[in-house]
Amino acid sequence: MTDCIVVGGGLIGMLSARMLHDQGLDVTLLDRQEPGQEASWAGGGILSPLYPWRFPDPVTHLASLTQAAFPSFADELLQETGEDPQWTQNGLLVLDPGQWDVAQAWARRWPDVQLEALDQPAVHGCEPALAEGFDQGVWMPRVAQVRNPRLMRALQHSLVRRGVDIRPRTPVSGFRVRSGRVTGVITEQGELLAERVVVAGGAWTGGLLLSLGAPPIEPVRGQMILFRGPPGLLSRMVLNDDQYIIPRRDGHVLAGSSLERVGFDKSITEAAAQTFREAAARLVPALADLPIEKHWAGLRPGSPQGIPYIGPHPEVEGLFVNAGHYRNGVVMSIGACRLLTDLIMGHAPICDPSPYRIDRADFSVRRSNAN
Known part of the structure; x- marks a missing residue:
């Protein structure tokens, strides 16, 4: 028996586990594969919503909380683990x-x-x-940026140093519920008992919760490419016509991205790579001659208007959700996980939780579709 099981080892899951551990809970983190290998790894790391004025206020609110906290958080991870998330304020x-x-x-x-x-x-x-x-x-x-893979490595090392029980390759197939209260999860290795369960499964959250009632979260594929270039070629992050380029400290330049509703397909396409290369070259002609070092795809947890679901499940006591951050998981991460932690621990919430509340009406629609 543990105090809390967190299902999902992406940024939101790992950060939730870290904050709950720091509040005195014994936390076990489960991931269906290796932690930090899905959307959290694949994203560009811009610490702002793209065109932030197009998003509803609940997104901006969590983003502003996270932006204010990220410089000290990144430095704390560096000092604690030796891994540098490369927080860089280059606008x-x-x-x-x-x-x-x-x-x-x-x-x-x-x-x-x-x-x-x-x-x-x-x-x-x-x-x-x-x-x-x-x-x-x-x-x-x-506006600043971080390098997602480095952030994920640092955060995982931080959990290990804290003694959080991390269990990779442990997919959850169901939940143990007794008298309307969650008592644990069901895995291929058997049942694990806990007083609380947090579902932070990213794009897989809907499938995990479907039998209990799930919020409307769907996978949205995003592809991007990475140019290998000399340091100093580009100084600023640049956004135009929904395409962006992001210069890294070592001269790499990331270009993306796409929005594709293709289910759980993470394959890459030559058409997307060509689109990104052409868009990047229109912005910065020098990029046209650079080699593409890598091309990858990730699955974002799409939600209506991009507003995440954060808080208790309305029908199962002790079950919580922190998912549906869509394109803005990194820039909403600290605010979202702090809000979840406050709700679980019974503290005054860092912000009004009502915009992120899970609605029973969503569940009834999902259940009727599943039956």
Whole structure:
């Protein structure tokens, strides 16, 4: 018997386990394969929603909490584990025309946001590697990035140092429920008992919870490519026409991404790679001559409007969900996991939990479709 089982070893699952452990709980983390190998590993690591003014306020709220906490969190992981998540504040330059008015209206409601409108000379002064022809931009100088694989390694090492019981290759096939309360999970290795269970299964959350009633979370594939380039070729993260490029410290440049509803298919396509290469070269011509070092895909946990489900299951006591972060798992991570921890531990929540509450109506729809 343990105090809490966390199902899912991505960023949200591991960070939930870390925070709950630090609150004094004995935590066991289960993952269907190796921890940190799904969407958490595959993402670009921009610590901002893309076009943040297009997202509902509950996304912005969790993002702002996470953005404020991430510099000290990344440094804490580095000091604790020796693994550097490479938190880097190099700003986000948005080049889509006509964004300034809506972005400025959004920023007025979020006082910690810093935006600047750039004309053509200022755009190219901000990022000299840009192609000619970009006449205006929205500059967000405070936006930072992390390197997802390094973040995941650091977080896993942190859990190991804390003594959290991590069990890879332990898929959960069901839940043990008695008198309306969860008492554990069922795995291929047998039943594991716990007083609380947190489901943080990313795109697989709906399938895990289907028999009990699951929130509407579906996989959405995203592909991206990685260029191998010299350090200093590109300084800023750049976004245009829903495509982005992200320069890493070592000269690698990541380009993506796609939104594809193809179920649990993680295969990559040459058409996507060609789209990313062409889009990247239109932004920064020097990228056209760089070799592509890697091309991969991940499955995001898609949810309505991108608002995650965080909190107790409405029908099973002791069962909690932290899933459905869609494209913004990294930038909502600390806020989301802190909110979940507050709800489990009975603390005053870090923010209003009602926008993230799980609705029974979603469950009834899913059940009727499954029967």
